[in-house]
Amino acid sequence: MSPTGPAARESATQQLRAATGSLSTAAVARMEADLAWFRELGAEERSWVGMIVQAGVQGFVDWFSGGGGSDPADNEVVVQVFGAAPRTMAGAVDLHQTVDLIKLTIDEVERNVQLLLEPDVMAEVHAAVLRYGREVAFATAEVYARAAEVRGRWDARLEALVVDAVLRDETDESVLSRASAVGWAARGEVAVVVGTAPAEAAWAQAGLFDAVRRAARERGLDALCAVQGHLLVVILGGVSTPEKDAAALLEVFGEGAVVVGPVATDLAQAHVSASVALGALRAAVGWPDAPRPVSAHDLLPERILAGDDEARVEAVEQLYRPLTEARGELVETLVAYFAHGGAIEATSRALFVHANTVRYRLGQIGDLTGLTPSVPRDALVLQLALVLGRQSHL
Known part of the structure; x- marks a missing residue:
């Protein structure tokens, strides 16, 4: 041209x-x-x-x-x-x-x-x-x-403010509105997952948050996340099986334990889940072979020994009290069972009952608490609950 x-x-x-x-x-x-x-x-x-x-x-x-x-x-x-x-x-x-x-x-x-x-x-x-x-x-x-x-950087800062408010139990209407602004749909129950933040330089913070949200979306969940010091805190919404839901996020965490807090009814109550999860994470070092992720409830003995007051209350209210309110002989049977090294026959002789009666009562204990007295770790939890339950009456 x-x-x-x-x-x-x-x-x-x-x-x-x-x-x-x-x-x-x-x-x-x-x-x-x-x-x-x-x-x-x-x-x-x-x-x-x-x-x-x-x-x-x-x-x-x-x-x-x-x-x-x-x-x-x-x-x-x-x-x-x-x-x-x-x-x-x-x-x-x-x-x-x-x-x-x-x-x-x-x-x-x-x-x-x-x-x-x-x-x-x-x-x-x-x-x-x-x-x-x-x-x-x-x-x-x-x-x-x-x-x-x-916009992504702004959303990340806004999201971090929401997570921080949840951790500090300051979830008012303005915080809920901010959560909605960054994609929180407020559907179903909530659980908080905590663990070490990844150390790899490749995980830029925005990329990390995108990976968390992507993994959550694949399971149909809402997610809010923030890095708090060396920790990654993720709030999951719409959970059905918290540990399985948290397992979908494992790749975004660094090495070490990943702990799932108890289920809360909504974001306004998520601070309870967060408090328990953070306490359990601090105690998790006492169980090096813990599954990943692990529920805070499964870390109950480590939390008790670490001086976690919420764990002590949980042991009394969820383990000791149901045993005392069900049948008085369940606590007596459990004490005798531990005193005789977990031997059914020796326990039956000490209680003047048939061995099958001991087995039946131990089965009832398992049904009430979800713990099997013959399993060493479950036995540890039950023994701690017995001690704490007795102390609660002083």
């Missing part, structure tokens, strides 16, 4: 400049006719689009009048029009829709300039429109990427 002479370019520029308003109006009318989502926008959003289209057409004319030799993506007018506007529109118009707007505007400009310009400048104007549109589309994509990055 041979270069257009200065006179022809100047004439084309004047014609384009005079037609800027009509070209913009034609482009918006085309959007109204062809794009269903555009018709559904509010009046304010549609006015944004109209201003952007008009400024974009004007920017092209200015760039073309200057010779069209420089990269239009670096032109100050292009950055101003297609750089700042999407930040305002991002909540209503996504990147794909914005690119559609650009394509449609270019198509409408090309169709209308054929009626305005002389044939000898059409080839150059056509090539300039395509180049300008392509570069503006790339610039817009970059702006959206930057806006998403900024």
Whole structure:
């Protein structure tokens, strides 16, 4: 293509400049006719689009009048029009829709300039429109990427504030509103999962949070997370089987124990789950062979020995008290069973009952507490519960 002479370019520029308003109006009318989502926008959003289209057409004319030799993506007018506007529109118009707007505007400009310009400048104007549109589309994509990055950092900070409020038992209406703003759907019961944050440099914080949310979504769960010092704290919503749900997140934690707190009714009560989980994590070092993840309840003996008051209350209320309220001889049988080294026959002789009666009572104990006296670890928990239960009567 041979270069257009200065006179022809100047004439084309004047014609384009005079037609800027009509070209913009034609482009918006085309959007109204062809794009269903555009018709559904509010009046304010549609006015944004109209201003952007008009400024974009004007920017092209200015760039073309200057010779069209420089990269239009670096032109100050292009950055101003297609750089700042999407930040305002991002909540209503996504990147794909914005690119559609650009394509449609270019198509409408090309169709209308054929009626305005002389044939000898059409080839150059056509090539300039395509180049300008392509570069503006790339610039817009970059702006959206930057806006998403900024939004991601802001969301991460907001999410961290929500998690911190939960840990401090300050979950008021404003905190619940912030949780909703970062995607918390407030569905079903809640459990808090805690463990060491990953040490790998590859886990940038935003990437870590994205991995947590992705793993949670795959199980149909909500998730809020934050790094607290060296710990990663994850609040899961919509849990059904907390330990299995937490197992889906194991890859995002660092080495060491991963502890699941007890289920809470909702986010406002999640501080209880968090408090128990954090206490259990501190005590988990006492059980190096613990499963991963492990429930705070399964760490009950370590928590008791670490001086966890909540664990002591749990042992008395959930283990000792049900045994005393069911049948008085259950506690007596359990004490005799431990005193005789777990021997059924020796226990039956000490209690003056048949061995099968001892077996039956031990089965009842298992049904009430979920613990089997013949299993060493369960026996440890039951013995601690007996001691604490007796002490609670002092």
